Amino acid sequence: xTNDIFYGSGFPYYQIKELPGxxxxxxxxxxxxxxxxxALLREWLENQGMAVSDTGLRRSALTQPGLGAAKQGHTxxxxxxxxxxxxxxxDRLENQIIPALKAGFLVLSDRYFFSIIARDVVRGADPNWxxxxxxxxxxxxxxxxLRADVQSxxxxxxxxxxxxxxxxGMDIRCADNLxxxxxxxxxxxxxxxxxxxxxxxxxxxxxxxxxxxxFGELQKILRQTILTHxxxxx
Amino acid sequence: xxxxxxxxxxxxxxxxIDGSGKSTQIDLLYKWLNSQGKSVFFSEWNSSPxxxxxxxxxxxxxxxTPTTFSLIQATDFADRWENHMLPMLKAGVIVLADRYAYxxxxxxxxxxxxxxxxxxxxxxxxxxxxxFYFQVPVGVATDRILSGxxxxxxxxxxxxxxxxxxxxxxxxxxxxxxxxxxxxxxxEFSFSIINGVKPVQKQQREVRQEVKKxxxxxxxxxxxxxxxxRKPSVKRPRASRKPEKKTEVTLQ
Numbered sequence: 001x002t003n004d005i006f007y008g009s010g011f012p013y014y015q016i017k018e019l020p021g022x023x024x025x026x027x028x029x030x031x032x033x034x035x036x037x038x039a040l041l042r043e044w045l046e047n048q049g050m051a052v053s054d055t056g057l058r059r060s061a062l063t064q065p066g067l068g069a070a071k072q073g074h075t076x077x078x079x080x081x082x083x084x085x086x087x088x089x090x091d092r093l094e095n096q097i098i099p100a101l102k103a104g105f106l107v108l109s110d111r112y113f114f115s116i117i118a119r120d121v122v123r124g125a126d127p128n129w130x131x132x133x134x135x136x137x138x139x140x141x142x143x144x145x146l147r148a149d150v151q152s153x154x155x156x157x158x159x160x161x162x163x164x165x166x167x168x169g170m171d172i173r174c175a176d177n178l179x180x181x182x183x184x185x186x187x188x189x190x191x192x193x194x195x196x197x198x199x200x201x202x203x204x205x206x207x208x209x210x211x212x213x214x215f216g217e218l219q220k221i222l223r224q225t226i227l228t229h230x231x232x233x234x
Numbered sequence: 235x236x237x238x239x240x241x242x243x244x245x246x247x248x249x250x251i252d253g254s255g256k257s258t259q260i261d262l263l264y265k266w267l268n269s270q271g272k273s274v275f276f277s278e279w280n281s282s283p284x285x286x287x288x289x290x291x292x293x294x295x296x297x298x299t300p301t302t303f304s305l306i307q308a309t310d311f312a313d314r315w316e317n318h319m320l321p322m323l324k325a326g327v328i329v330l331a332d333r334y335a336y337x338x339x340x341x342x343x344x345x346x347x348x349x350x351x352x353x354x355x356x357x358x359x360x361x362x363x364x365x366f367y368f369q370v371p372v373g374v375a376t377d378r379i380l381s382g383x384x385x386x387x388x389x390x391x392x393x394x395x396x397x398x399x400x401x402x403x404x405x406x407x408x409x410x411x412x413x414x415x416x417x418x419x420x421x422e423f424s425f426s427i428i429n430g431v432k433p434v435q436k437q438q439r440e441v442r443q444e445v446k447k448x449x450x451x452x453x454x455x456x457x458x459x460x461x462x463x464r465k466p467s468v469k470r471p472r473a474s475r476k477p478e479k480k481t482e483v484t485l486q
Contacts, residue, residue: 009348011300013347062292062297062298063306065287065288065291067288083305083308083309083355084285090302091297094302095297129354129358133351133354
């Protein structure tokens with residue numbers, strides 16, 4: 001097989017012969033409801049007897065302690081942060097996602113490297129540099145982009161966990177307070193996602209609807225696409 | 235390949251395999267430049283406190299793959315670059331780096347990552363003003379390393395590559411691969427080659443000559459701690475240390 005399963009050169013030091021599993025990615029803004037949907041999808045797929053594994057940013061056993069500590073200190077500069085996240089991503093890809101796909105699992109990924117690129121570019125990184133880092137990344141079978149405007153994000157956030165330093169982009173101080181900074185920062189991120197939607201062939205879902213409606217949409221599309229090969233019902 | 239910089243300071247780099255003698259030379263260079271009244275900053279490969287716990291964990295658990303190893307070392311470099319080397323260069327300081335992006339280009343490629351991919355990772359780092367490549371045959375370097383310590387560490391010996399079950403054999407094979415990568419870069423990055431087999435003093439003479447050429451006509455940030463004219467009658471803190479006082483007297 002050629003390298004068309006990767007965005008770039010992949011992992012030249014080992015060959016991947018076959019990946020019977022499927023990689024399903026949910027991308028989108030902070031607070032857009034990705035984790036709710038992943039939980040629903042997992043339950044639905046497992047009910048049908050499929051082996052499901054999920055993963056998300058900063059869950060690598062290798063980098064989690066160090067990256068967590070670094071984010072506490074707020075001394076993480078832009079390039080350093082980009083590369084640290086890339087290390088986290090690579091570790092999970094090589095040690096969790098690929099082994100799970102080899103074993104035939106459906107892997108549900110809460111974000112992929114697209115979120116990392118969006119954050120990097122909003123912080124001033126060269127978009128081309130950021131993309132080329134992920135030349136080792138596997139192309140997912142499907143990428144759902146849960147899209148919502150900033151106002152809807154705020155409406156959800158105030159009911160939930162409130163405003164957060166990083167989610168408001170306070171490290172780059174888009175404004176002098178969390179709310180205004182959030183509005184500017186998240187708008188910039190949405191712009192990045194919108195641009196990537198075409199480039200990386202995202203399936204865009206309107207995430208301003210009720211969670212059950214969004215879930216129904218995801219189910220419908222999955223049945224029409226990757227699940228057809230896995231002969232499922234329901 | 236790397237972009238030239240226009241910072242006020244100067245960036246001087248030493249490269250070469252383990253045991254090539256580069257650290258000894260850069261240490262001597264550091265002291266000499268300081269004594270010349272220059273402001274000098276030293277930065278060493280894989281020394282960022284930010285990444286230390288992750289590096290340690292990965293090494294202990296043998297959890298690194300060539301890609302994650304490369305990315306962690308690039309993170310380490312980026313942290314030192316953004317927080318130390320870059321501001322120092324902007325301030326007009328001579329930055330001395332014990333290993334630079336070229337170490338990754340040699341070592342990570344020897345481990346099997348794509349050469350273009352790793353070059354992109356470090357593309358934010360500029361071309362140094364001067365890069366010394368300490369060239370030694372693998373046998374000489376290996377003997378130096380093995381005589382100085384009890385055992386080779388797992389990644390240091392390149393055990394992750396599965397070249398040999400014997401650490402010393404693996405180390406030699408791994409270092410030879412790295413040498414091959416370095417040699418390929420000599421022209422691409424205009425390395426100044428120093429024969430690392432020559433006596434230390436001779437190498438240092440060559441190093442200083444090259445550095446003088448690079449610094450000719452350049453005015454950096456003076457070192458406020460030593461820039462006062464040398465007068466034997468003025469009692470400076472370091473003069474209280476006897477051996478140094480003696481040296482100074484003989485120099486006058």
